[in-house]
Amino acid sequence: MNTVQLTKLDKTVSGWMHDMQTHVMKRLTQKMTIETKSNHRDLVTNVDRETEQFYVEAIRTFDPQAKILGEEGLGDRVTDMDGHVWFVDPIDGTMNFVKQHAEFASMLAYYEDGQPVMAWIMDVANNQIVHGGPEYGVFLDEQRLEKPNLESLADGLIVLSGARLLYEQYGFPEIAKAALGYRVYGSAGISYLRLLTGRAVGYISYMKPWDFAAGVLLSQALGLTNGTIDGSTLNVLQSGVVLTANEKAFDDIIQIQQK
Amino acid sequence: MNTVQLTKLDKTVSGWMHDMQTHVMKRLTQKMTIETKSNHRDLVTNVDRETEQFYVEAIRTFDPQAKILGEEGLGDRVTDMDGHVWFVDPIDGTMNFVKQHAEFASMLAYYEDGQPVMAWIMDVANNQIVHGGPEYGVFLDEQRLEKPNLESLADGLIVLSGARLLYEQYGFPEIAKAALGYRVYGSAGISYLRLLTGRAVGYISYMKPWDFAAGVLLSQALGLTNGTIDGSTLNVLQSGVVLTANEKAFDDIIQIQQK
Incomplete structure (x- = not known):
């Protein structure tokens, strides 16, 4: 991808995440359905599922070739990294989401034929997003990040x-x-x-x-x-x-x- | 203390903390002196000491009867709770302060003849303060807090x-x-x-x-x-x-x- 394409990709996906952020923070003021998955500490809510559904629909419209691996299983069964592969974690840290209403994240990553292209991690409650990739650079919102912390x-x-x-x-x-x-x-x-x-x-x-x-x-x-x-x-x-x-x-x- | 006195106390001390906040956040952009105390994980910086010094001077001017117990030892040797007793933790979580520039606190507490009167805990990097006491109520900035979370x-x-x-x-x-x-x-x-x-x-x-x-x-x-x-x-x-x-x-x- 060239810089114009990468910029378009970043703007598009960052836009989805900001829309998601508004929606999810509103959802926190409403009653949620909380269920458990593999054990009583492995939580999932209706907000996890509807957020994944939102991302899956947005990705399919934007990238019809997408193979989508999502936490809540609303994407595809992905067995190899050929082509356009998207990773979706709609709400990461669901226990914090439910109990703290803070310190949870939303994450997306895009790989092309096994090569890392771009990823996004949002601190949802603080409305901050780290985004970028190997060709594009990595940013905290608009601020470019440098290689961090070289301490032992x-x-x-x-x-x-x-x-x-x-x-x-x-x-x-x-x-x-x-x-x-x-x-x-x-x-x-x-x-x-x-x-x-x-x-x-x-x-x-x-x-x-x-x-x-x-x-x-x-x-x-x-x-x-x-x-x-x-x-x-x-x-x-x-x-x-x-x-x-x-x-x-x-x-x-x-x-x-x-x- | 009556409500007028409590409000005056709260406004005065909250004012000190907001002044401290501005100063400490500016200090984070400058070079700090970091030393160890009891062991290599027990850190103290020049900012810890100057913040305690700032509080001690402010308290002594405001309350000449104050007995002050401060982490960095710039107050008094307090052996009983008679009279006006102030507790000062200028920078709490100094390791976070040094390594993260976030998730550290500043704390003050005031007791009168052993009775709890008022306390203040500031999340310095987020500029948020929880303040109050048994007679006054407890607030996160301007928002009154209710008895929280009764889960097991x-x-x-x-x-x-x-x-x-x-x-x-x-x-x-x-x-x-x-x-x-x-x-x-x-x-x-x-x-x-x-x-x-x-x-x-x-x-x-x-x-x-x-x-x-x-x-x-x-x-x-x-x-x-x-x-x-x-x-x-x-x-x-x-x-x-x-x-x-x-x-x-x-x-x-x-x-x-x-x-």
Whole structure:
């Protein structure tokens, strides 16, 4: 894509997200239907579903070739990265959405023949969006972001998934102990936003494709390093423990893993 | 104090905090001096010290009888609650202040002959302040707050201190497992703000007097319950593991402690 096409893509999708933002914040003042999915902590609301439906319809109109992988299953069954592939996480951090009415995100990512093109992560309650890609640059609203925070793990904050830490999986306690400090926010999108804006040196969590597709795309575009915790190749269609960090903190964490 | 006196007190102290806010946010764009205190994670900056100095001078001018207990030691050695006692935490969550430039608080609390009168917690980066007391009511900026969130621990979010959880102290892992979810924010003031505005059912942390004096005062004024984790009486001059929660979540947590 050339710059004109990328700009058009960004403006179009950012427009959808701002429309979604107005709608979702209004929905927070109304009664919601809350259901559970795989377990009692895995929440979904009518707002998650209607937001995904809104995105799916917008994408299909804009890009008739789209293959859409959405959290709530209203898109397609995507088995390969050929062609135009869109990742949709309508409301990320649904527990924060329901309980806090804040610190939840909405995320979209677009890949073309397996190549990352552009992604969008919105902090919905704060109406802030990080958007961009490898050719386009990465922006917080209108402000261009630079490669963030090159501190080591020992000198920086790590953001991680609370459940993995609590149940002592994947070496999370050792990673947290080696860091200057750790934070638990309960939303992948919000965690990626902290990392992308230089407020943390890394983020690590067990995630599904829609949780990390936008975050790894934007992180890579900013010069951060992405990988899985066991050193296997990151596959954007496959769930796993995904680590995103600056190269120094990334190495620090991999070394802890290999002990 | 009558309403006129309380209003004057609130307006005066809120004014100090807004002046402090402007100054501190400007300081974040300049070079800071960062030192460590008790250990390499216990940070203090020149901004912590100059903010405490600012508050101490303002308090002494406004209230010549003041006894001031401040985190950075620029006030008095306070050994009892007789008379006019002020608690000062100039920058709470100094690690967030230094590393994130966000999610840090500034806190003041005023007690008269041991009775809670008024307290102020500001989310400095967001320029929001929760202020009030038992006679006056509690406000988020101009909006009056109601008694928040009566959900049980199993139905709500608990905010807790990351270090205590990581080192498995005081039953923190069991409390986190029993909650619907937990969050770690790295600042007592920010954690209290989440609790006071209904975004969590409880907050628990090992704290020093300036960390919790404002939070327990405002929580009590809103009808929340405060205590120590071992059931001993809360003493605002004594460090300890302080639990603040709605009465249902408070009981849930005490029962976990007693198992």
